[in-house]
Amino acid sequence: MTGAEIADLTIARIQAGLKARRFSAVELAEAALQHAASENPKTGAYLRFSPERALAAARRVDEQLARGADPGPLAGVPVAVKDVILTAGLRTTCASKMLANYTPPYDATAIARLEAAGGVIIGKTNCDEFAMGSSTENSAFGPVRNPRALDRVPGGSSGGSAAAVAQGTAVVALGSDTGGSIRQPASFCGVVGVTPTYGRVSRYGLVAFASSLDHIGPFGRTVRDAAVLLGVIAGRDELDATSAFAPVPDYQAALDVPVKGMKIGLPREYFEGLRAEVGDRIAGAVEVLKSLGCEVRDIAMPHTKYAISSYYIICTAEASANLARYDGVRYTMRSPHSETLTDMYRNTRGEGFGAECKRRIMLGTYVLSAGYYDAYYLKAQKVRALVARDFAEAFREVDAVVTPVSPFPAFKLGEKMDNPLDMYLSDIYTITGSLAGIPCMSVPCGNTAAGLPVGMQILTRHFDEAGMFRLAGAYEAAGFR
Amino acid sequence: MKITEKEVRYVADLANLQLTDDEVQRMCAELNQILTHVDALNELDTSGVEPMAQVLFDAPETATLREDRERPGLGSEVATANAPLAAAGCFKVPLVIER
Numbered sequence: 001m002t003g004a005e006i007a008d009l010t011i012a013r014i015q016a017g018l019k020a021r022r023f024s025a026v027e028l029a030e031a032a033l034q035h036a037a038s039e040n041p042k043t044g045a046y047l048r049f050s051p052e053r054a055l056a057a058a059r060r061v062d063e064q065l066a067r068g069a070d071p072g073p074l075a076g077v078p079v080a081v082k083d084v085i086l087t088a089g090l091r092t093t094c095a096s097k098m099l100a101n102y103t104p105p106y107d108a109t110a111i112a113r114l115e116a117a118g119g120v121i122i123g124k125t126n127c128d129e130f131a132m133g134s135s136t137e138n139s140a141f142g143p144v145r146n147p148r149a150l151d152r153v154p155g156g157s158s159g160g161s162a163a164a165v166a167q168g169t170a171v172v173a174l175g176s177d178t179g180g181s182i183r184q185p186a187s188f189c190g191v192v193g194v195t196p197t198y199g200r201v202s203r204y205g206l207v208a209f210a211s212s213l214d215h216i217g218p219f220g221r222t223v224r225d226a227a228v229l230l231g232v233i234a235g236r237d238e239l240d241a242t243s244a245f246a247p248v249p250d251y252q253a254a255l256d257v258p259v260k261g262m263k264i265g266l267p268r269e270y271f272e273g274l275r276a277e278v279g280d281r282i283a284g285a286v287e288v289l290k291s292l293g294c295e296v297r298d299i300a301m302p303h304t305k306y307a308i309s310s311y312y313i314i315c316t317a318e319a320s321a322n323l324a325r326y327d328g329v330r331y332t333m334r335s336p337h338s339e340t341l342t343d344m345y346r347n348t349r350g351e352g353f354g355a356e357c358k359r360r361i362m363l364g365t366y367v368l369s370a371g372y373y374d375a376y377y378l379k380a381q382k383v384r385a386l387v388a389r390d391f392a393e394a395f396r397e398v399d400a401v402v403t404p405v406s407p408f409p410a411f412k413l414g415e416k417m418d419n420p421l422d423m424y425l426s427d428i429y430t431i432t433g434s435l436a437g438i439p440c441m442s443v444p445c446g447n448t449a450a451g452l453p454v455g456m457q458i459l460t461r462h463f464d465e466a467g468m469f470r471l472a473g474a475y476e477a478a479g480f481r
Numbered sequence: 482m483k484i485t486e487k488e489v490r491y492v493a494d495l496a497n498l499q500l501t502d503d504e505v506q507r508m509c510a511e512l513n514q515i516l517t518h519v520d521a522l523n524e525l526d527t528s529g530v531e532p533m534a535q536v537l538f539d540a541p542e543t544a545t546l547r548e549d550r551e552r553p554g555l556g557s558e559v560a561t562a563n564a565p566l567a568a569a570g571c572f573k574v575p576l577v578i579e580r
Binding site for chain 1: 493499501508511515516518520521525531532533535538548560561563574575576
C-alpha cells in the first residue's frame with residue numbers, strides 16, 4: 001500500500017478492503033506505521049510510535065476475521081492518540097518534562113473501547129503541555145508544524161492529532177478539548193473535530209486539566225469517520241462519575257437524515273472582528289445550508305464577549321488544583337537539588353513545568369486565594385451560567401447554532417508566543433460552547449486565498465450530537481470542502 | 482496595578498512553585514495584563530445568578546454511585562512503579578521528622 005493510498009483511507013474503505021481480503025489488518029498496520037514514521041519529520045505530529053501494540057491489535061483483528069467473527073466498527077483502523085490520554089505500558093508524557101518518563105499502569109476507558117472495537121493505535125501525538133495552549137508551541141518536546149502550511153501552527157492544544165489526520169498518517173485520532181483544543185486545530189488543519197457533550201465520553205484515564213470543562217473527542221477526515229469513532233467511545237462508564245447515562249444513538253444513521261426545515265441561528269456577536277476571508281467562507285457555507293432547505297436566522301448571544309474572562313478564571317483555578325499532584329513524590333520527576341520536603345515540591349515544580357503551566361497555576365492559585373475567591377472565581381462561575389443561558393435561549397428558537405471556529409486561519413509559528421493574552425483571545429469562539437457543556441464541532445468549509453483551511457463550528461443542544469452530525473454530514477455531502 | 486511582585490512571590494509560595502527573579506518579573510507583568518482584562522466581568526450584574534459549578538442538564542437518571550463491590554486494585558508495587566524513589570510499596574521522600 002502506498003503512502004498516497006494510506007492518506008486516502010476512510011473507515012469504510014478499510015472495512016471493505018479487509019472484507020475483500022485486499023489487505024490484512026497486519027499489512028495495513030505495517031504500512032501505516034512505516035508511512036507515519038517517514039512523514040513525521042515534516043510536522044512532528046507524533047511524539048512516539050507504538051508498533052508492538054499496533055501489530056498486536058492488528059493480529060487480533062485478522063484472527064477474528066479468519067474465524068468469521070466481527071472485529072468491530074474500527075477493525076484495522078490506524079488511530080493516533082493525544083499524549084494526555086493514558087495507554088497502559090506506553091509512555092504518556094502530556095508533552096511535559098514533568099512526565100517525560102511516565103508509563104501509565106492502566107488504559108483510559110476511551111482507549112480500551114477503541115481497541116475493543118478493533119482500532120489500531122499507531123502512536124501518541126504531540127500537544128501543548130498538559131493541553132494548555134492554542135498552538136502546540138507549549139510542548140516541552142518542540143512544536144508541531146501545520147501539514148497544510150509548514151511555517152504555521154496546527155492550532156492547539158491537540159495540534160499533533162489534528163496534524164496526523166490532516167497529513168494522512170492516521171485515519172482518525174483522539175484529542176482532548178477544554179476550551180477549543182479539538183475544534184480549533186481541526187479548523188487550522190482542515191479536518192473534522194468533535195467536542196461531544198460534557199459527560200458523553202468517559203474521562204477515566206484523561207490526565208485532568210480543568211475537570212468541569214475537559215472532554216475527549218474524535219478527529220477524522222470525514223464527518224462519518226468522526227461519528228463512527230465517537231459512537232465507539234461514547235456512553236456511561238462507571239469509572240467516571242461525571243459520565244452521563246444518556247443512551248448513545250446511531251450517529252451514522254443521523255448522517256442520512258435530510259436537513260430540510262432545520263432551524264439554524266447565526267449569533268451576530270461571532271461575526272464581529274474576524275478576518276474578512278473567514279467570514280466569507282462561513283457565509284458561503286451558510287448559503288449551502290440554505291440551499292439544502294435550512295431556515296437561517298440571526299440571533300443574539302449577549303454574554304459572548306465575557307466568555308474568555310470567565311473561562312480563563314475557571315480553567316486556571318481548576319488547573320491549579322489538578323496540577324498540585326505533580327510534586328516530585330509520585331510521578332517520575334524529582335528535582336535532585338532539595339534538602340527538605342518543601343524544597344523538593346517547589347524545585348520539582350519549578351523545574352518540571354513550562355512557562356504556560358506556571359502562568360496558569362499562578363493565575364488559578366491567585367483567583368482562589370483568600371480575599372479574591374468571590375471577586376474572581378465565584379463571579380466567573382456566575383458569568384458561566386449566563387453564557388450557558390444564552391445557548392439555552394437560542395435553542396428554544398433554533399436547532400443548531402453556526403459560527404466560525406476561529407477569527408483567523410492558522411498563524412505563523414512564534415507569532416503569538418510573546419503575548420499570552422493575545423493567545424487566550426484566539427479561543428473566543430470555542431470557549432462559549434465549552435462553558436455551556438454542549439456538543440460542538442469544526443467542519444472544513446474551504447480555504448483562504450493563501451490556501452489556509454477555515455472551519456465552520458456547529459453547536460447543538462446537550463446530547464444532540466446526532467443533530468450536529470446530521471447538519472455536518474449534509475453540508476459535507478453537498479460537496480463543498 | 483492589580484498584583485505586585487511581592488504578591489506574585491506569595492502566590493508562588495501557596496502554589497509550591499519555585500520561580501526565578503526573571504520569572505517573577507515576567508509573571509507580574511503578564512498576570513496584571515490578564516487580570517485587567519478579566520475586570521470586564523464587573524460590567525455584568527450577576528446578583529441573583531446562581532454560580533455554575535458544573536454542567537447541568539436534564540437527565541433521566543442522576544445516580545452517580547456505582548454498585549459497591551470489591552474489585553482488584555493496582556497493588557502498591559504497580560502504583561509506586563513511576564515514583565522517583567520507592568521501596569517496599571511506599572513512596573520515599575526527604576526526611577520530614579528528625580529521629
